[in-house]
Amino acid sequence: MSESELIYLLALQRIPNIGDVTAKKLLHCFGSATAIFEAKKQKITAIDGIGERTAALLDFSTYEREVLQELDFIKETDIKVRYFQDQDYPSHLKHCIDAPILLFERGNIDLQQKKIISIVGTRKATTHGIAFCEQLIEDLAPLNPVIVSGFAYGIDICAHKAALANNLQTIGCLAHGLNQIYPKVHKKYEAEVLKNGGFLSDFWSDKTFDRKNFLKRNRVIAGISEATIVIESAEKGGSLVTADIANSYNREVFAVPGRATDSLSKGCNELIKMQKAQLITSAADLIYYLGWEIEDKKPQQTQLFIELSAEEEKVLLQLKNLGKTELDVLALACQMPTFEITTYLLNLELNGLVRPLPGKMFEAI
Incomplete structure (x- = not known):
């Protein structure tokens, strides 16, 4: 992707009333973002579902200053930009209709031939939920999966920390630009995540933390992986939204059951009851349902005197x-x-x- 094409793609992404679905329709019809902005308005309005109001928004001069500022930020901070039609765009996410046309990345992310799972849950995690999350990731470590989450309080940060503790690649999907970390208390984990994974976002650097951004962020969490695991959730919560999005993408969803009287188990129990998620009690369940196999990296001699139950x-x-x-x-x-x-x-x-x-x-x- 050339710099000039990136400039026009950024402009297309910047237009507030043109989402990723419409942007992809325009790109499919014209072949490039450059061609979209150079096209005559009558050619744009001739496309099914594209009216004069949308065509009027495609004025590059309106967004030129903002686009060039963001391009400078991308260059200065060594941001990698993944375009949805490029080979290095996350393969699972590429097949989602509303996936970002541009995905911004910091770190050392490698998704080629990787097992990728998303782990989400409440921000007010219990000791039981944290222990389950840590044990799950420790047991999955021999399969070398990539652990994805939202870098938020509770189960999210627990999943990232457990991945790092087991030398696994981990990815934080952010609901703001890559020039900041929210919550600020989690900035202490930033360097280690960048070393063994990284951060993804489709928000520009001028977008600060806003709860309205969670829905867009959650579609990346759900779409980038082959399965989403909900560990703890109240009756209503962002992790249930992520599970719903994963279901809409025809991805596997798992939920950890809990007692009916526990408020932070109600969301998971409801997912299982409504058959929106498979019940999971251990790493073995996940391995079984996903058909994963543990690959032997080198021949191992059978251990002697192993204690078995x-x-x-x-x-x-x-x-x-x-x-x-x-x-x-x-x-x-x-x-x-x-x-x-x-x-x-x-x-x-x-x-x-x-x-x-x-x-x-x-x-x-």
């Missing part, structure tokens, strides 16, 4: 007797529910005693 020993013995076995057949042989046996299989996998096979089959090593 009675249930894990039973599962391992059955696998040795049965050979390559489907999950449901193994659960039947062990007389255990499927959701329970996946936890034991994950522990056996991590200890190098079991390997997953295509078709949700397993075998003892």
Whole structure:
């Protein structure tokens, strides 16, 4: 993308009454942002759904000063700009109809061939929710996923910190420009996130924190990943909005259940009850539903004297007797529910005693 085309794309993004859907329609019809602003008004109004009012907004001179100021900021602060038609634009997000035409990035973000999940939840997280979030990410660490969240209080910052603690790439999706961090108390994590991940936003540098920006931010959180996990949520909350957006994108949504009397479990329980989310109680559930497999980076010698629970020993013995076995057949042989046996299989996998096979089959090593 040339600098001149970026200038016109920024101008197109700046127009307040032209959203990403309309912008993409114009880009599809004219081939470039430059051609849009150079086109005669009658050609613009000839496009279905584009009226004279929209065509009148396409005056580059109105936005030129603001655009050049933002371009200077991009250059001076080493911001990377990802255009939705470029190959390096996040692949999952690219398929969302309302994905940003331009996405601004700081850091060292690498999404190529990566497992990407978003973790969201309440800003008033309980000790139980924080512990679950930390354990979930620790258990997922062998699969090297990218952890995405909103860098807010509560579950969001817990997810980012847990990712960093496990040397995982993490991405903060912001509801303001990349020249600031909100809340300010989280600025102390900025350098470490930039080193092992980074920040994404489709807001310009003049956009400060505003609750009205959350909806736009949440569509990036939901769209960039293959699954969204809600750990704790009240009956109403931003994380439920993110879950709804993820559902609209036909993405997997998971929710952690809780007691009916707990206010911060009501949102998750409702998602599960309304079949808007799969119930999740451990990393094994996520791995099972997403069909993930743990990749061995190097051959590992089977450890000696591994301490196994009675249930894990039973599962391992059955696998040795049965050979390559489907999950449901193994659960039947062990007389255990499927959701329970996946936890034991994950522990056996991590200890190098079991390997997953295509078709949700397993075998003892």
